[in-house]
Amino acid sequence: MEQIEGTLTRLGIDYVDLYQIHRFDPDAPVEETMEALHDVVRAGKARYIGASSMWAWQFSKMQYTARLHGWTEFVSMQNQYSLLQREEEREMFGLLADQGIGSIPWSPLAKGRLTRPFGQAGTTRSADDAAAERFFAGHGDRDKPIIDAVEKVAHERGVPMAQVALAWVMHNPQVTAPIVGATKPHHLVDAAAAVDLTLTDDEIEQLEAGYTPRQPTGYATPSGG
Numbered sequence: 001m002e003q004i005e006g007t008l009t010r011l012g013i014d015y016v017d018l019y020q021i022h023r024f025d026p027d028a029p030v031e032e033t034m035e036a037l038h039d040v041v042r043a044g045k046a047r048y049i050g051a052s053s054m055w056a057w058q059f060s061k062m063q064y065t066a067r068l069h070g071w072t073e074f075v076s077m078q079n080q081y082s083l084l085q086r087e088e089e090r091e092m093f094g095l096l097a098d099q100g101i102g103s104i105p106w107s108p109l110a111k112g113r114l115t116r117p118f119g120q121a122g123t124t125r126s127a128d129d130a131a132a133e134r135f136f137a138g139h140g141d142r143d144k145p146i147i148d149a150v151e152k153v154a155h156e157r158g159v160p161m162a163q164v165a166l167a168w169v170m171h172n173p174q175v176t177a178p179i180v181g182a183t184k185p186h187h188l189v190d191a192a193a194a195v196d197l198t199l200t201d202d203e204i205e206q207l208e209a210g211y212t213p214r215q216p217t218g219y220a221t222p223s224g225g
Helices: 004-013 030-042 056-069 094-098 132-136 140-157 161-171 187-195 199-208
Strands: 014-020 046-052 072-076
Touching: 004 014, 014 030, 030 046, 030 056, 046 056, 056 094, 056 140, 140 161, 140 199, 161 187, 161 199
Parallel strands: 014 046, 046 072
Antiparallel strands: none
16 A cells, blocks of 8 residues: 555546556465555555466466455556567466456567568667576577568568557457657557558468467566466
């Protein structure tokens, strides 16, 4: 409650529309977390709540706990999803569809890897991006056929690679809207243009053909999981 009060004070508003928790906390009882979030909504400080990257069983446990006690349930899942990281398709998206919950994916451009040809140098920041290394380390040349496909489709369409990669993410019916990190005005232009880019079945097949299973990243792996 102290932190939501501080947030509202800093933003100069009375409530937030969507309040997202950041990851699953293995050290806090699920009942404690969900009741606290319910108290925030009941106090009028947030209208809706959402969660972020975690295992599907953890998300299901939290949602069921809220339902069991009559507390506020999650309406959104902020998960990692891109052409280079599609593991959420295995369990999480099925769960979200069944429960009527939206997805607002983070890193839909895979930390910029899907915005430029494979092997091409990125920005100064990307050359020393610890987060990118953590999320995509070990992919190596496995990413090349996917990135090459994005480049090919983008070239044939005459649009930036970022538009193709974002259009593919939004093609998934479970995705409400991807989270884009814009550092330049044209990044927002590309993101907006991707909304109107409808990929053909053949293009989608090309983009998806090179994918191989990856280790989920962005959240902890429980022992024995």
